[in-house]
Amino acid sequence: MNISIVGPGAIGSLWASYLHDAGHRVCLWSRQNTATLAIQRDDYPSLLLMNNDPQALQQSDIILVTLKAPLVERVLTNIRHHIAPEAVVILMHNGMGTADKIKTLMPENPLVLATTTHGAYRKAANHVLHTGQGKTLLGAANHKAKQCEFLVDVFNHALAEVAWHDEIEHALWNKLAINCAINPLTAIHQIRNGELTRTEFRDQLQSIISEVCRVMQAEGVDAIETNLAVMVDQVIHATSNNFSSMEQDIAHQRASEIDFITGYLLKCANKHKIGVPTNQALFQAIKQIEQRW
Incomplete structure (x- = not known):
């Protein structure tokens, strides 16, 4: 072809x-x-x-x-x-x-x-x-x-x-959940994916996943918080030596995909009137880094 x-x-x-x-x-x-x-x-x-x-x-x-x-x-x-x-x-x-x-x-x-x-x-x-x-x-x-x-x-x-x-939208939502958890945190702290296993990130990751799960459910996606947490943990371990794409964008002062990852989540959350303060804070942090350039 x-x-x-x-x-x-x-x-x-x-x-x-x-x-x-x-x-x-x-x-x-x-x-x-x-x-x-x-x-x-x-x-x-x-x-x-x-x-x-x-x-x-x-x-x-x-x-x-x-x-x-x-x-x-x-x-x-x-x-x-x-x-x-x-x-x-x-x-x-x-x-x-x-x-x-x-x-x-x-x-x-x-x-x-x-x-x-x-x-x-x-x-x-x-x-x-x-x-x-x-x-x-x-x-x-x-x-x-x-x-x-x-x-x-x-x-x-x-x-x-x-x-x-x-139901490809459901698969994309699962990928989005992983990206929401890994990408902004690794970009803000300029760390490899595997470093998210440190104790200091545990509560933040749990909060991100909980917020994403509520939005997914409101969007009609069959999401279970514990399953999402396991999936995120598996990806963190499987890609422990990797830098996320957002980490690389921020490291090289390129515009990131934050609007289409966490930003997309925020739009859907707003539509359903769901509070997502942890993801909102991460979105703002990435935007502030980009604006400093």
Whole structure:
């Protein structure tokens, strides 16, 4: 298949490499103003992929969008006239809140939402490390995408394990709960994920999870606080040596995804008139750090 990766950061580069190795024609769309881009995965030979080619984008069967959430709407607005109306658009990023905007922006395209637990680290601009095996979930965000379950076979053949989720919003909420717990704290304190096991963070983590659980339940998601706590604890231990994406953004003075993680939670909490003071304080703390720049 013809597949374009829009935003080849760590996760985008990882998928580009694996999809290429699986025999697909992979092209990139990036901020780099070059006709080609090199991508190396782990110790494998470097690939040279076409970059920013409007014709290749127009011929793509699948558009895999791995941009950070704050960039999704702006970039897709700029390139949508190059995207065929039948092309499947897949959003794969941390946080929630972009899908409704893209459904309005690109009403003809099947829109699929994705979440993955594969670990990827960008060692250098063109070098990505696959730092942890995981699972990828796909699900329909609009009616046309309900016919796209075939994508499981396409992606599973490239980088297993992949599954279709009929309630993808529920899976995204679980991922959001993990991000709300880990990302702001690690970013504020500039620590690795594993350091959240320290006693000083125990009460704060419990409060974050309790607040998120109440909002999830109000949103109609079957959430149990103890289960969420176990899930967060498992991720902290499994990724103990990793820096979260938000920690890296703050460390490098880049705009974070806080609006689409904790910010999305606050919007939903406000809608249901649920108090979430711990998450509100973390949101404000990240915003204050960003504003100091």
